[in-house]
């Protein structure tokens with residue numbers, strides 16, 4: 645479980661960051677990731693930044709597994725092991741000059757960061773409804789105009805699930821609705837519904853672009 649991004653999703657993320665970087669002439673494209681774990685998603689952003697010689701990736705993570713995740717993750721995070729693995733992965737991949745880890749809680753960091761200072765924010769921290777919705781609301785003001793907020797683990801769009809069932813499991817990480825065999829992260833789906841209504845989604849990766857005061861779907 646060192647890599648938490650499904651293979652098909654990686655390509656959606658890579659294609660999106662590739663397009664965003666190609667369309668910008670600035671070298672100071674700034675990404676912020678909440679939830680890096682061992683660095684798989686980080687390396688998707690960093691690889692493309694390195695390839696196009698532009699962009700910096702800041703990673704906010706406590707590097708302590710959330711309480712609602714499988715025990716195997718909780719055990720792995722003990723004694724700083726996942727943070728060390730993250731550092732090892734970044735060093736061995738040659739991303740140390742592109743990736744800057746910030747070992748802190750997302751709740752603490754958003755107050756310190758400047759509004760409208762990131763071109764892209766990827767949220768993949770705690771998936772419980774309360775924390776994920778807090779992260780969304782706290783980090784949306786940090787996106788620049790025409791920037792993107794996006795995240796992992798939206799397996800089904802809110803309009804395609806039984807929201808009543810999901811609302812009974814809001815703080816759980818991952819559930820199965822036996823009535824229709826859907827497996828998903830209820831906290832993510834319900835918070836997305838509450839904040840945006842709906843979003844662009846492909847292979848479980850979701851994104852929205854800020855244009856002026858509004859949020860618009862992104863063409864994948």
Ligand SMILES: C[S@@+](CC[C@H](N)C(=O)[O-])C[C@H]1O[C@@H](n2cnc3c(N)ncnc32)[C@H](O)[C@@H]1O
Pocket residue numbers: 646647648649678679680681682683684685686704705706707708709710748749750751768769770775
């Ligand atoms: C699902 S994992 C991230 C997976 C990663 N994006 C990948 O590609 O493998 C969630 C991460 O969020 C971190 N996390 C959970 N709650 C957090 C919080 N409130 N602030 C910062 N990091 C948090 C955990 O330590 C964990 O590393």
